[in-house]
Amino acid sequence: MCKKKVNTVTKEASSKKYFDNLNKISTTIYNIATMFVMLALCTGISIFFKRNGSLESDIVMVYLMGIIVFSYLVSSYFYSFLAAVCGVLFYNFFFTEPYFTLQVYNPGYPVTFLIMFIVGSFISTLTIRLKSQTSLAEEREQRFKSLYQIERKLLGVKSSESLAKVSAEELAKQFSADVLVQFFDNSGQAQNRYVEGSDFFGDDKERLACYETYHSANCCGHGTTLFPKSKAYYLPVIGQGGVLGVIGIGLTKSLVLTPLQMKFLDTIAPQIAVVLERERLYEKQEETQIQVQRERLRTDMLRAISHDLRTPLTSIMGSASTIIYNFATVSDDIKKEFLHNIYNDASWLNEMVENILNMTRIDEGKIALNLEQEAAEEIIAEAISHVKKPTNKHIITAKMPADIILLKVDGVLITQVLVNLLGNAINYTPEGTEISVSVNKIENEIIFEVSDNGPGISETDLPHMFERFYSQHTKVYGTRHGTGLGLSLCKSIIEAHGGKIDIHNREPHGTVVRFCLPAKEDPNDATISLSR
Amino acid sequence: MQPLVLVADDEKSIRSFLKVSLETQGYKCIEADCGTNTLMLTTSCNPDILILDLGLPDIDGVDVIKQLRKVSQIPILIVSARGHDREKVEALDAGADDYLTKPFSVSELLARIRVILRRQSILGSSEIQQESTFKIGDLTVDANKRRVWLATEEIHLTPNEYKVLALLIKHQGKVLTHKFIIESIWGSMIADDTQSLRVCMGNLRRKLKEDPAQPRYIITEIGVGYRLADD
Numbered sequence: 034m035c036k037k038k039v040n041t042v043t044k045e046a047s048s049k050k051y052f053d054n055l056n057k058i059s060t061t062i063y064n065i066a067t068m069f070v071m072l073a074l075c076t077g078i079s080i081f082f083k084r085n086g087s088l089e090s091d092i093v094m095v096y097l098m099g100i101i102v103f104s105y106l107v108s109s110y111f112y113s114f115l116a117a118v119c120g121v122l123f124y125n126f127f128f129t130e131p132y133f134t135l136q137v138y139n140p141g142y143p144v145t146f147l148i149m150f151i152v153g154s155f156i157s158t159l160t161i162r163l164k165s166q167t168s169l170a171e172e173r174e175q176r177f178k179s180l181y182q183i184e185r186k187l188l189g190v191k192s193s194e195s196l197a198k199v200s201a202e203e204l205a206k207q208f209s210a211d212v213l214v215q216f217f218d219n220s221g222q223a224q225n226r227y228v229e230g231s232d233f234f235g236d237d238k239e240r241l242a243c244y245e246t247y248h249s250a251n252c253c254g255h256g257t258t259l260f261p262k263s264k265a266y267y268l269p270v271i272g273q274g275g276v277l278g279v280i281g282i283g284l285t286k287s288l289v290l291t292p293l294q295m296k297f298l299d300t301i302a303p304q305i306a307v308v309l310e311r312e313r314l315y316e317k318q319e320e321t322q323i324q325v326q327r328e329r330l331r332t333d334m335l336r337a338i339s340h341d342l343r344t345p346l347t348s349i350m351g352s353a354s355t356i357i358y359n360f361a362t363v364s365d366d367i368k369k370e371f372l373h374n375i376y377n378d379a380s381w382l383n384e385m386v387e388n389i390l391n392m393t394r395i396d397e398g399k400i401a402l403n404l405e406q407e408a409a410e411e412i413i414a415e416a417i418s419h420v421k422k423p424t425n426k427h428i429i430t431a432k433m434p435a436d437i438i439l440l441k442v443d444g445v446l447i448t449q450v451l452v453n454l455l456g457n458a459i460n461y462t463p464e465g466t467e468i469s470v471s472v473n474k475i476e477n478e479i480i481f482e483v484s485d486n487g488p489g490i491s492e493t494d495l496p497h498m499f500e501r502f503y504s505q506h507t508k509v510y511g512t513r514h515g516t517g518l519g520l521s522l523c524k525s526i527i528e529a530h531g532g533k534i535d536i537h538n539r540e541p542h543g544t545v546v547r548f549c550l551p552a553k554e555d556p557n558d559a560t561i562s563l564s565r
Numbered sequence: 566m567q568p569l570v571l572v573a574d575d576e577k578s579i580r581s582f583l584k585v586s587l588e589t590q591g592y593k594c595i596e597a598d599c600g601t602n603t604l605m606l607t608t609s610c611n612p613d614i615l616i617l618d619l620g621l622p623d624i625d626g627v628d629v630i631k632q633l634r635k636v637s638q639i640p641i642l643i644v645s646a647r648g649h650d651r652e653k654v655e656a657l658d659a660g661a662d663d664y665l666t667k668p669f670s671v672s673e674l675l676a677r678i679r680v681i682l683r684r685q686s687i688l689g690s691s692e693i694q695q696e697s698t699f700k701i702g703d704l705t706v707d708a709n710k711r712r713v714w715l716a717t718e719e720i721h722l723t724p725n726e727y728k729v730l731a732l733l734i735k736h737q738g739k740v741l742t743h744k745f746i747i748e749s750i751w752g753s754m755i756a757d758d759t760q761s762l763r764v765c766m767g768n769l770r771r772k773l774k775e776d777p778a779q780p781r782y783i784i785t786e787i788g789v790g791y792r793l794a795d796d
Contacts, residue, residue, distance in 0.1 A: 048625070171691045199577050380668075383668050405649075405788070406759045406763060407758050408763040408764075408766065410767065410770070410777050411763070411766075411785040411787065412787060413777060413778075413779055413786045414778065414779070414780050414785055415785055415786075417779065418779070418784075421779070429778055430778055431776075431777040431778035432777075433777045435771075437763065437767035437768070438762055439760060439763055439764070444788050445650065445787060446788045448787050470778070
């Protein structure tokens with residue numbers, strides 16, 4: 034009703050009072066006018082009855098009826114009493130002798146008047162009560178209906194995020210106002226926020242009110258003593274573990290919440306709390322399950338690793354002890370061979386430990402990638418120098434594009450990926466096999482390929498290549514046996530960089546492993562041609 | 566005269582195998598098992614080279630280098646466990662000459678020692694000689710005329726490319742960290758310069774016709790820096 038924006042609070046208050054008074058006066062005038070119209074109508078009907086020779090009791094009944102109808106219309110005890118008194122006076126004035134005076138000749142009349150007044154006021158009281166009870170019942174039913182609907186929707190939510198959305202939407206529908214639903218996690222960090230309607234809740238003042246509600250667990254904002262100037266009413270969502278969130282109802286349209294609306298909010302807030310707590314529990318349980326799974330995986334890994342470590346260790350210990358105890362009797366050639374074996378097994382162990390270390394880095398959930406601007410060719414050169422040994426009979430070539438490809442990656446980890454891929458290529462192909470490494474930039478991806486023209490991988494093994502501890506049954510040409518860690522580590526590293534890795538057989542024979550890494554957003558930045 | 570090598574490592578087995586392999590190669594060898602001893606022996610015995618493990622029990626390896634550099638220019642070869650890249654770079658920036666990652670092969674270690682010692686002897690005499698041309702493989706660089714040839718063909722480098730190449734030649738065999746190169750060429754360390762350095766290196770490598778699978782001249786040390794290959 035007060036559309037104009039008023040600057041000062043006092044002005045606002047006084048104008049509000051003024052309008053309130055005006056309102057009151059107009060209702061009073063309206064009620065009294067209705068009463069007189071009603072009584073005049075009754076008088077008219079009564080005069081008509083009297084002319085037609087009806088009994089006096091009919092006239093009393095007509096007045097009583099008028100009083101009841103009037104009470105039903107205005108629903109006010111005060112006015113119905115007034116109507117009863119006036120009805121008696123009208124009857125006295127118009128229909129008892131002497132007419133048009135408030136005097137009576139017949140001594141029986143005062144009793145009639147009294148009974149008429151009592152009956153009139155009693156029935157009108159009952160009428161008013163009945164009316165208010167009916168409307169109350171209707172409203173209650175309406176409320177239950179909407180409550181039920183909201184609850185059903187709340188029960189259907191699948192995450193705290195959608196809970197915030199659903200509750201904000203439903204409340205907004207219910208109150209036809211802007212609604213904010215804001216949840217907080219256990220550490221008091223704002224978690225899920227959803228605003229239905231216009232978002233004025235982001236203002237500093239509103240945010241303060243919202244946080245005050247969260248911290249004090251009291252209602253704040255418009256209509257309360259805390260932050261009364263704020264544009265919304267805030268109430269806390271309280272669960273078993275304290276305040277879980279805050280609901281804010283924008284009050285720009287209607288000025289204050291009615292007690293019924295308050296009650297509605299008080300009912301719905303705990304429901305939201307219950308659902309939220311349920312969701313939190315569920316999320317926690319899921320997290321625990323993942324943790325348990327991770328723990329199990331770690332145990333499996335340790336078991337498998339320990340087993341794998343034991344094989345080369347047995348060989349090392351055996352060779353060493355043989356030399357120690359038979360030093361004088363064993364020929365130098367055999368000693369040399371044993372020492373070579375020890376060296377080979379130890380370097381295998383070293384590579385294994387390298388992979389395990391990198392794997393634990395990836396596995397701990399929080400992967401600390403040491404991202405740096407690296408040149409693809411440098412990484413490839415480093416990887417090749419790592420696997421290349423003078424004794425190696427494989428032919429390793431690298432194909433680089435004319436442009437320098439820069440990429441932001443963890444250089445050590447990507448080198449490790451290439452070392453593993455090259456190591457596999459060397460280990461699982463016969464001597465003389467050509468192994469080639471290439472890198473290319475296609476649109477927004479940088480594609481690395483390690484391919485060989487060896488025997489390839491059997492179709493049964495191919496889908497399992499990236500599974501941890503899946504050591505393939507293909508023939509091993511090199512000195513090393515697989516650990517089933519290398520490729521799964523490659524996959525983890527590439528995925529941690531937001532890339533993809535896959536493995537194929539190529540025609541006519543051979544294997545190709547390809548992995549793509551996302552290039553930097555700015556393509557002009559990533560490649561700089563030689564001409565510059 | 567036999568060069569004197571100081572081996573500083575807290576693992577006795579590592580010290581002993583290093584001692585044996587060094588002595589068979591004609592070096593004299595003394596051992597230190599902690600940082601304090603290292604500092605003491607460096608000043609008292611004046612060794613020709615120090616092989617330093619970064620993980621000494623009493624003093625942090627980088628601190629040992631810093632303290633040593635205040636009083637001596639002794640060449641330092643760092644030995645560290647893998648995964649300690651940052652420490653490695655710090656140590657190189659603090660004044661170490663080269664690094665090896667554990668586990669390393671003895672032949673690699675001996676090669677690095679030879680390079681360091683030879684460079685040391687050249688440095689000692691270069692002040693008199695003032696060598697103006699430099700040759701490695703097919704690559705010839707004339708420092709006075711600022712010209713570069715690959716076999717008989719002259720190659721044209723940009724000023725920055727030439728500066729980088731000259732810097733690498735000046736410290737041949739030594740690992741130069743990214744930070745060191747950038748500060749020497751561009752003057753200050755700005756984040757974008759890392760990219761400039763990569764591009765510069767890439768272009769230089771292309772002009773030198775390097776085989777990407779097996780660089781002949783400029784060797785990359787991932788996460789650390791670059792070095793010029795030794796003959």
